[in-house]
Amino acid sequence: MPTLAHLLHLSPETLWMVAKVLIVFGGPFTLASLLTWVERRGAAMIQDRIGPNRAALFGKWRLLGLPQIAADGIKAFLKEDLVPPHVNKLVFWVAPLLTFLPAVMGFAIIPFGQSFVSGGQTYHLSLLDPGNGMGMLYPLAIGSMAVYGVLTAAWSSNNKWSILGGMRASAQMVSYEIGMSLAVITVFMRAGAYDPHLIIQAQLGLWNVLPQFLGFLVFTTCMFAETNRLPFDFAEGEAEIVAGYLTEYGSMKFALMYLSEYVHMVTASALIVTLYFGGWRVPFVADPGVWLSVLAFVIKLLCFCWLFIWIRWTLPRFRYDQLMKFGWKVMLPLSMANFLIHAFLMFKGA
Amino acid sequence: MFLIFALITLLGALAMFRSRNLIVAGLCLVLCFLGVAGLFLLLANPVAAALQIIVYSGAIVVLVLFVIMLLNSHEEEAAAQPHRIQRWLGALAAAVLGAGACKAVLSSPGLVRIGQESPARVMDLQQVGTSLFQQHVVAFEAAGLLLLAAMVAAVALVKKEL
Amino acid sequence: MAILIKQVELSWLDRTYVWPILKGMAITLGHFFRQLFTPTAKRFTIQYPEMKKEMPEGYRGLHELKRFEDGSVKCVACFMCAEACPARCITIEAEEFSDLNLTQGFEEKRPKRFEIDLLRCIFCGMCEEACPKDAIWLRKDYELVGVDREGMRYGKWDLLNTYAGLDGKPVLTTDPKPSTPSRKEVACS
Structure with a gap:
């Protein structure tokens, strides 16, 4: 690391920071665009179809339909950027940004590999170093900001369907945030820390899923709600309210919103992995080293991304009242029970 | 910054x-x-x-x-024009409050210490917790009780039949 | 009428929702892998330009005017098909042979113009049923495209050649010189 930095006439810290920023912002972005492909092909396979496989590079290489991503991107860029006349222009323009930024920023705290020492210096594989005091509160804070994108998009569209979608989304996110927070607090309590590095350290022998299976269930469900993925995709609900808050959006603005859903998915999977599946830990290996740990993290991440897609094509959408009932009467008591059980066990010294 | x-x-x-x-x-x-x-x-x-x-x-x-x-x-109601005297009173009250707050902050003993003990240590969640539940536990519980009372009152106001 | 709603008693396991969801996920994953490992040829989806659907017997596709062995038209321009056509898309102009001594497949009358406006045709197969000579068939070609309306008016030579490539027959552009014997020769022998 120092030699490479010396070659580039940069201090190691600067180089490392630049590299991390590139990885942390580029990684989820790339992964998200890949996920759009996985989603479409996977959905097709689940439904005994084939899915998009016609787009080809230079009309020759089909590569299992992967060029579809590029084709979609080009299409979105070249389309007419239509702004309907009845919208609130400023907010309409700001909304895609408000959706996209929280989605990308959330990943910054996640350690995606084991810290390593090079040239007498420790390098941490997360954008925000441990001991910054924010810890896992940071993704929660960023996640709570995500609702504004939906809300502003919905309101500025000046459209009944959009407003309905936005209101559903905001109500849903607020009600599921509480259950989620309680589940996360249990993890904090068990680990005795709220810094992701320390949480992962605490999962050395046993990943958190096993002792806190209830918490894991609650957290994952809430993550589905937070990312607006299918059993909870009330904000879009295409059978009921056209496309919800996306109704008036087109071209690149739509693409940005659409992509940020997938970035959200990546971030949510990363959170689940960090909190409950030992982050970068490899089973039965105490000290896996950098590459192996990154690999383990990415594999776990992909598994959860697939889970998101898989669930989407398995479960039908809830009804709105069912959603609210589920959030307040099932999720919240469950996570509270989880919290109390663990508090009691800790009090007993187990 | x-x-x-x-x-x-x-x-x-x-x-x-x-x-x-x-x-x-x-x-x-x-x-x-x-x-x-x-x-x-x-x-x-x-x-x-x-x-x-x-x-x-x-x-x-x-x-x-x-x-x-x-x-x-979707139709903004025109806000009722406040009386002039109200406006002046409001400005006066805000000024008094602001001055009082500034004075309270400036005269607090913490301010003197800020200059001396730099750099400040990063506050983390554990410290917040301990200070909440050890030094300010009465205030904390009182606030909780107050909020609970407010919540119950709100529900009682809205629901005609419980 | 009252609707009876069947109340289903859910078992304890089903009421947790987790177990039924897992069952559902198993089903979808099963479909996923089954589809993933099915070779393309056996999938439900037909990859169209490369693979084509085998149309069932009795399918009514693009018309063909049948011809005799020597390449002459079987049609005798009797106008039965034009009469039977509910869409009125068949236009026939008949002609007599210039030399009545020569028969073409033993017929003396043939269409000078035989035109089907395929944009009006509803592919009902009435013409096929009406034809006394079995001269018009609706066969299995369903790839019927054109760039303009005129291009969709298939004339006599188009209709004679619609399946020429498929059947490995030569493409005709003129009525053949009759190879069959003339009536005189038939009478003599």
Whole structure:
């Protein structure tokens, strides 16, 4: 690391920071665009179809339909950027940004590999170093900001369907945030820390899923709600309210919103992995080293991304009242029970 | 950095007062809160910053916006013109409050220490917890009780038949 | 009429929702892998330009005017098909042979113009049923495209050659010189 930095006439810290920023912002972005492909092909396979496989590079290489991503991107860029006349222009323009930024920023705290020492210096594989005091509160804070994108998009569209979608989304996110927070607090309590590095350290022998299976269930469900993925995709609900808050959006603005859903998915999977599946830990290996740990993290991440897609094509959408009932009467008591059980066990010294 | 965050906060607050549109005002309020969170970060208190974002911008303003949207008639009612004397009284009250707050802050013993014990230690969640439940436990419980009472009262007001 | 709603008693396991969801996920994953490992040829989806659907017997596709061995038209321009056509898309102009001594497949009358406006045709197969000579068939070609309206008016030579490539027959552009014997020769022998 120092030699490479010396070659580039940069201090190691600067180089490392630049590299991390590139990885942390580029990684989820790339992964998200890949996920759009996985989603479409996977959905097709689940439904005994084939899915998009016609787009080809230079009309020759089909590569299992992967060029579809590029084709979609080009299409979105070249389309007419239509702004309907009845919208609130400023907010309409700001909304895609408000959706996209929280989605990308959330990943910054996640350690995606084991810290390593090079040239007498420790390098941490997360954008925000441990001991910054924010810890896992940071993704929660960023996640709570995500609702504004939906809300502003919905309101500025000046459209009944959009407003309905936005209101559903905001109500849903607020009600599921509480259950989620309680589940996360249990993890904090068990680990005795709220810094992701320390949480992962605490999962050395046993990943958190096993002792806190209830918490894991609650957290994952809430993550589905937070990312607006299918059993909870009330904000879009295409059978009921056209496309919800996306109704008036087109071209690149739509693409940005659409992509940020997938970035959200990546971030949510990363959170689940960090909190409950030992982050970068490899089973039965105490000290896996950098590459192996990154690999383990990415594999776990992909598994959860697939889970998101898989669930989407398995479960039908809830009804709105069912959603609210589920959030307040099932999720919240469950996570509270989880919290109390663990508090009691800790009090007993187990 | 301080200037940037302070400017964000002030501009957000100003824009909120100036904007005629309730939703835009709400968004400006969020901007203002984000600025405050940044100021907390500068004060080496990331926990307060995170909580500021989660609770204020994340939950409360969302609820406020939600209610506004729910009741949105899309036609702004003209605000009743306040009487001139009211306006002056309001300005006077704000000035008195502001001056009092400034005086209280300036005369607090903590301010003297800030210059001496720099750099401030990063406040983390554990410290917040211990200080809440050890030094301020009575105030904490009282606040909790108050909120509970408020909640019960709200439900009792809204629900005709319990 | 009252609707009876069947109340289903859910077992304890089903009421947790987790177990039924897992069952559902198993089903979808099963479909996923089954589809993933099915070769393309056996999938439900037909990859169209490369693979084509085998149309069932009795399918009514593009028309063909049948011809005799020597390439002459079987049609005798009797106008039965034009009369039977509910869409009125068949236009026939008959002609007599210039030399009545020569028969073409033993017929003396043939269409000078035989035109089907395929944009009007509803592919009902009435013409096929009406034809006394089995001269018009609706076969299995369903790839019927054109760039303009005129291009969709298939004339006599188009209709004679619609399946020429498929059947490996030569493409005709003129009525053949009759190779069959003339009536005189038939009478003599």
